[in-house]
Amino acid sequence: MKISKNYLLKKAMKMVGSLSLLLAALVIVPTSTLGGYQPKCPDELLK
Template identity: 70%
Template sequence: MKIFKKNLVKMTMKMVGSLALFLGAMVIVPTSLVGSHQPKCPDELLK
């Protein structure tokens, strides 16, 4: 029973880690794509 519980916890943690990495990639990629576009600053503000 202890071995089964240990393996179940290990498998659950592995799935949670994979899910966290997947969701992190889903959030980071669109944010970085949108963030890469920087509006041009007018020349009057640069003086």
């Protein structure tokens, strides 16, 4: 019983870890691409 409990715990932790990595990738990729975009500054502000 203890062996199967440890096995299930390890399996659940692996699933949680991979799910968190997937969610992190889904959050980081759009924000980094949007962060790379810099709008043009109007010429009157540069003077």
